[in-house]
Amino acid sequence: MKSDKVKLPPYTTAGKFWKSLLICLPMIFITFFFLTGGEPDFSDTTNSIAFILVFLFLNFLFFKIIYTGKTDKFRATGFILFAVFLSLVFITNMVETREGMSFSSADLLECNIPFCHIVITMILIPIVFTNSIIFPGSILDGFAPVSTMLILWILASIALGKGFCSWGCFYGGWDDGFSRIRKKPLVKNINTIFRWFPFAVLLLVALSAAMTLTPTYCEWACPFKTVTEFEAVTSTETLIKTIIFLLLFLGLVIVLPILTKKRIQCGMFCPMGALTSFTNKVNPFDVRIDKEKCKDCGICEIKCPILSLDPTSIEKGKTHFVCSKCGKCIDACPNQAIHYHIKGTPVNKRNTTARTLFVFSGFLFLAIFSGGTFQMGIIRIINILTTGSFF
Amino acid sequence: MKKIATICGYIWAVLCLLIVLIMFPGLGFFSKQLASLPFMKINPIYSGGDVEQIKECKNYTLQIHKPVFEALIGESSEGFIQISWIWKDSLPGILNDSIDYNTDGKPDFIITVYTTNGDIQINPLNEKVKALIASAQTENGWIARIKLKK
Known part of the structure; x- marks a missing residue:
């Protein structure tokens, strides 16, 4: 070993090819099963190419996590690309079904708006008082219904705690990605008091949503509308909302993460991050x-x-x-x-089992959750390259 | 004691891994179970409320929803009523319906929808009926919401 920088982490798998491969075998089988839906069918060339690329990509990342003993770089690669691909697939779907990124009054009145996990922060108090969900979505049908997204978040939070924010959230990859652009931060020494700011946002949106019975953060402050969908600009109010979410995306997700090398939106603004922090208390x-x-x-x-x-x-x-x-x-x-x-096991030593159990759980969630999106995204890219159309 | 804590810790961690494993295959089942809980329904502010009256007309079906006066606690002094039209064959050029939402035998307002340009006229016959607050053409019909005072 020449220096500390190249020293392999003291995990029993690090640098050991066959042992690492053995640990990766369950991941290989599970991802094969989920990516093929349990029924492998290679009759369609485009679908087969998408499957092979995604299968190899995900398992390569997991193998590197185990073999190198390094987590963040390979996790972030999958996590960031998940965010980008989700937006690609979501936006192209919107263009296909609604001919644009905006949803209409009819979508609102017919409750056709996809539910995202951040809305959970706003529905909790109204559930207690009104016994209902304050969101123009569907409970069980359509794309991203309320019950499915709720179950996903509840189970992911039990299994990963706030690890959900770095291994599963399909928005987090955006500011994670932008925070990695510069080698060194231009703005340093951010006061750690800002880590409490999401809790203030959580309190504000939970109370304002309860008082008005509207998902206030979604309507007024969600920066990720920029990369998913938003209300059609038909009035001064919707124009102001559009300007706000564009500025928030620019500031919290692009500019500040680049300047600070911190995940500003996730760590210093997102109310869902604040709520999910509490699940760290019940996660092992x-x-x-x-x-x-x-x-x-x-x-x-x-x-x-x-x-x-x-x-x-x-x-x-x-x-x-x-x-x-x-x-x-x-x-x-x-x-x-x-x-x-x-928790409960001895501290003060790097434990291969603890690391393997966590990264396996975290990466498995990321792989299954993102796999379909990656495949769909690749199919869309192949389509646009070969036919000039996404569909 | 430390050994028991260690064993419990590992069991807990393995259970978390199992949760991730069963989460996706069981997503449909878990979602249905959750959806069956009493609070898993869309608030009437968004769903438009339950349909209270259905009128079959020549070219369309008219649905008059229950007036919505939702508030966090109790009822709000302002609300709305949703009217939905569902086409049978083709889109009629003009819809003209008198609505008796409180079923007292007297119409509360007359609503006219010019489907070609989306114009809607409300003629209130009851002082509690105010103005149009939202309307949209849907895939097979039209929806309008009219502001009401309690």
């Missing part, structure tokens, strides 16, 4: 710091994209409860003092 996986190995260099604090590390949390030997378990601090620590950990 967390991130710990080995105080014997830690040299207080502060690199982890600088690298953490959502401000979940500061001198106080490092002193306590664990990340703050807003941690989304992305693995960036673990990979960046030059002393290999930070590690995934299972």
